[in-house]
Amino acid sequence: xxxxxxxxxxxxxxxxxxxxxxxxxxxxxxxxxxxxxxxxxxxxxxxxxxxxxxxxxxxxxxxxxxxxxxxxxxxxxxxxxxxxxxxxxxxxxxxxxxxxxxxxxxxxxxxxxxxxxxxxxxxxxxxxxxxxxxxxxxxxxxxxxxxxxxxxxxxxxxxxxxxxxxxxxxxxxxxxxxxxxxxxxxxxxxxxxxxxxxxxxxxxxxxxxxxxxxxxxxxxxxxxxxxxxxxxxxxxxxxxxxxxxxxxxxxxxxxxxxxxxxxxxxxxxxxxxxxxxxxxxxxxxxxxxxxxxxxxxxxxxxxxxxxxxxxxxxxxxxxxxxxxxxxxxxxxxxxxxxx
Numbered sequence: 001x002x003x004x005x006x007x008x009x010x011x012x013x014x015x016x017x018x019x020x021x022x023x024x025x026x027x028x029x030x031x032x033x034x035x036x037x038x039x040x041x042x043x044x045x046x047x048x049x050x051x052x053x054x055x056x057x058x059x060x061x062x063x064x065x066x067x068x069x070x071x072x073x074x075x076x077x078x079x080x081x082x083x084x085x086x087x088x089x090x091x092x093x094x095x096x097x098x099x100x101x102x103x104x105x106x107x108x109x110x111x112x113x114x115x116x117x118x119x120x121x122x123x124x125x126x127x128x129x130x131x132x133x134x135x136x137x138x139x140x141x142x143x144x145x146x147x148x149x150x151x152x153x154x155x156x157x158x159x160x161x162x163x164x165x166x167x168x169x170x171x172x173x174x175x176x177x178x179x180x181x182x183x184x185x186x187x188x189x190x191x192x193x194x195x196x197x198x199x200x201x202x203x204x205x206x207x208x209x210x211x212x213x214x215x216x217x218x219x220x221x222x223x224x225x226x227x228x229x230x231x232x233x234x235x236x237x238x239x240x241x242x243x244x245x246x247x248x249x250x251x252x253x254x255x256x257x258x259x260x261x262x263x264x265x266x267x268x269x270x271x272x273x274x275x276x277x278x279x280x281x282x283x284x285x286x287x288x289x290x291x292x293x294x295x296x297x298x299x300x301x302x303x304x305x306x307x308x309x310x311x312x313x314x315x316x317x318x319x320x321x322x323x324x325x326x327x328x329x330x331x332x333x334x335x336x337x338x339x
Contacts, residue, residue, distance in 0.1 A: 023116050023225065024091050026247040030056045032224060033094070033114065035235040039217040040178055040205055041161060043100050043110065050237040055097040057109070062093060088139060091115045098159065101197060111140050113162045120169040120208065129164060130181065133204040137162035141202055159197070163205045165221060176213035179206050224248075291318045 026032055034053040037044045044052045092114040101108040113136055120129060140160045145152055181204040185194065209218060216235070223231025227248040287310055294304045301315050 020116070020118060022247065026224065026244070027092050027114060027116060028061050029244050029247070030058055030061070031236040031244055032232070033061075033092075034237055035220050036114070036163070036165075036217070037096065037112075039220065040163070040180075040207065041110075043098055047099055048237075049235065051099070052096075053237040055099060057095045057097070060093070060095040088136065090136065090140075093140075109158050111144065111158055111160045113137070113140055113160070115162065115164045117164050117166045118168050120166045120171075120174075129166060130204065130206060133162045133164050133206065134181065134202075137202050137204055157201055159201050159203065161203045161205065163207070165207045165209070167209050167225070170208045170210040174208050176211035176215065176218055177208045178217060179208075180204070181206070287314070288318050288321075291315055292322060295319065295322065 030053055033056055034049050037056075038047065038049045038052045044055070047055070090113045094112055094114075095109040096112055098108040098110045115133070115136070117129060122129070137160050140162065141157060144157055145154070183199050183202050185192075185196075185199055207217065207221070209221060211218070213219075220231070220235045222228075223234075229245055229248050232248060287308070290308055291304060291310060291314065294308065295315075295318065301312060304310070304315055305312065
């Protein structure tokens with residue numbers, strides 16, 4: 001990106017939200033998504049990146065809201081027969097062919113939600129990203145059926161992945177980790193054989209960046225977030241199209257602008273903190289002068305505490321300074337020994 005363009009972006013007041021939007025926009029490209037699926041989703045482990053690329057249904061890639069779902073459950077009283085769930089908006093939502101379960105005559109999809117999460121420990125109120133990711137996955141699963149009736153076909157449910165790429169605020173011991181949370185079968189009494197596809201429907205993958213790992217998934221994501229076209233092309237299946245290249249270059253410019261803006265804000269904050277520190281030091285110095293004058297006219301510690309808003313420790317500190325100054329004065333008055 002030209003330096004003039006970067007200056008224009010900075011002058012316009014680039015914000016973290018704009019950078020977030022640029023990140024999410026670039027993750028809506030098949031070329032960017034395919035290496036992520038190949039590197040961390042088990043179904044694509046035996047596929048090439050090119051095969052994974054072809055599995056992604058480009059027409060379904062979008063940021064999609066899950067509408068309020070009316071769950072009509074037969075047999076319940078009318079006052080609880082309808083439950084309305086909160087509206088949520090996925091960052092990037094799409095379907096991709098499940099290469100493990102699909103056959104020539106049957107195409108089975110994976111429903112994938114890809115979330116770009118900058119703050120690993122969100123506040124107001126603080127909550128667990130894992131719990132939020134599980135909720136998003138459950139909502140995606142329930143959205144496949146819509147209204148529940150006596151004839152609902154639960155066999156129509158397809159596997160869901162909620163993939164979260166976390167960038168900031170990650171504890172040091174969790175950086176450069178990727179964790180899968182899945183439904184597993186555990187026999188409590190006896191042994192059973194049930195098809196895995198009947199229960200393996202809900203999956204969360206949390207990718208935590210922030211370190212210096214050379215693992216492929218982290219190396220690739222660093223290239224994406226830095227807008228490093230050459231690095232991206234090491235992993236993506238085809239030469240980047242012009243639109244995608246522009247998005248990558250835009251991320252580079254936005255990132256640089258954010259760094260400069262952060263530097264300026266840091267300098268301003270430092271100046272303000274310096275002024276505040278100077279003001280506080282001035283107040284403290286004035287308090288010490290007042291205590292010293294009270295001591296010089298013979299007031300006791302108790303009397304000073306009554307007259308002045310200070311602590312006994314502050315009075316003792318002033319006394320020590322006065323005694324030290326008095327000793328230094330006496331030493332200067334003593335005659336020097338002749339050698």
